[in-house]
Amino acid sequence: MKKINIFIIAFALAFLAMNDAFSQQMKSAVKLARVKYSGGGDWYNDPSAEVNLLNYVAKNTNINVSPVYEWVDLASDNLFNYPLIFITGHGNINFTENEVRRMRAYLQNGGFLYVDDDYGLDEFIRKQMKRVFPEQEFVELPFNHELYSIHFKFPNGLPKIHEHDNKAPQGFGLFHDGRLCVFYTYETNPSDGWADPDVHDNPPGKREEALKIGTNIIVWALTR
Numbered sequence: 001m002k003k004i005n006i007f008i009i010a011f012a013l014a015f016l017a018m019n020d021a022f023s024q025q026m027k028s029a030v031k032l033a034r035v036k037y038s039g040g041g042d043w044y045n046d047p048s049a050e051v052n053l054l055n056y057v058a059k060n061t062n063i064n065v066s067p068v069y070e071w072v073d074l075a076s077d078n079l080f081n082y083p084l085i086f087i088t089g090h091g092n093i094n095f096t097e098n099e100v101r102r103m104r105a106y107l108q109n110g111g112f113l114y115v116d117d118d119y120g121l122d123e124f125i126r127k128q129m130k131r132v133f134p135e136q137e138f139v140e141l142p143f144n145h146e147l148y149s150i151h152f153k154f155p156n157g158l159p160k161i162h163e164h165d166n167k168a169p170q171g172f173g174l175f176h177d178g179r180l181c182v183f184y185t186y187e188t189n190p191s192d193g194w195a196d197p198d199v200h201d202n203p204p205g206k207r208e209e210a211l212k213i214g215t216n217i218i219v220w221a222l223t224r
Contacts, residue, residue, distance in 0.1 A: 003094045029066035030054075030222065033082040035113075039094035043198075044071070045085070045118065049194035050086065056211040057218050061151065065218075074099035084112040084221040088094075088191050090120040093128055100131045107132070107181040109144055112221035115184040116191040119164045129174060129182065138172035138184060147171070147183065151219045152212040159209040161202065162189035179224065183217060 009176035032050045037043050047069045072085060074080050075098055079085070085106075087093070095103065107113060114126055128140065141147065141157075148154040148171075158169040168187030173180045192200045193210020202210070 029064050030084075030218075031066045031068060031070055031080075031082060032218070033070050033072040033085045034084050035087045036073050037087065037089075037093045037095065037099075039092035039124065040126070041089035041091040042118075043092045045089065045092075046195040046199060048190060048196040048199065049088075049191045052196065053191075053194045053211060053214045053218070057215050060215055061219060063218065065224060067190045071133065074102050079106055080111075083110070084114065084218070086114050086116070086191075087125065088116045090118050091124070093121065093124045095128050095131065096162045100128075101157050105134050106224070108176050110187065111181065113182045114217050115182065115219070117184070117186045117190060118189055118191065122186060125184065129184075133174055133176075137172050138174060141171045141173050141180075141183075145171075146224075147180070147216055148213075149216075150223070151216050154213060154216070158185060158188045159190075159206075159213060160188055161193040161206050161210045164189070180220070183220075 010103065032054060034050065035043065051067045051069055054065040057063055058065050058067065072082060074095065079102060093193075103113075115121075115129075117125070129138070130136075143155065143157040143206040148157055158171045160169050164187055167187040170186045172186065174182035174184075190210040190213050192213055193202050193207045197204075
């Protein structure tokens with residue numbers, strides 16, 4: 001019983017620390033932290049992506065950002081220093097039980113997760129997020145969802161940035177108390193468009209669309 005009480009107290013303190021960290025982060029420069037995960041997937045690919053996106057956000061909004069590449073381990077208390085985090089990759093992803101608990105606590109207490117399937121991530125991220133929110137399935141967001149118009153306008157939903165299987169792009173969400181706390185993009189790969197131009201050879205128009213929808217994600221996460 002004492003161990004249970006200690007566990008509850010520890011998590012309560014983590015929640016308080018996270019809320020305080022979020023408040024401080026909003027006052028200081030915002031960073032988009034890449035989630036480091038196990039399982040063999042390339043969580044680390046295209047490190048220029050976040051830097052370019054945050055530079056674009058700085059030029060096109062009033063949000064104070066720090067355009068740097070940083071990664072975060074879900075098992076680290078550093079997780080609670082970031083109001084938004086980012087997962088991408090091409091393959092397997094696996095969370096430990098501790099990481100599942102911490103991800104759930106992070107999301108239920110104001111955190112936001114953006115997931116971008118870089119081709120091959122879909123079946124694995126769905127399985128892992130089902131562990132985080134067992135009572136939920138990913139729900140496709142309608143085109144009139146505010147995320148698609150909060151800064152730049154996307155009346156037809158997600159733009160198609162990178163071709164994979166000739167499927168229409170889709171944006172899915174998970175929610176806590178009615179708040180969109182996880183946004184997952186499938187069959188579009190905006191983060192490819194954030195990377196340096198010579199990495200994927202995306203045309204300028206596609207890169208611009210990718211950076212615009214990325215900006216919408218940032219604005220949504222920080223204001224909703």
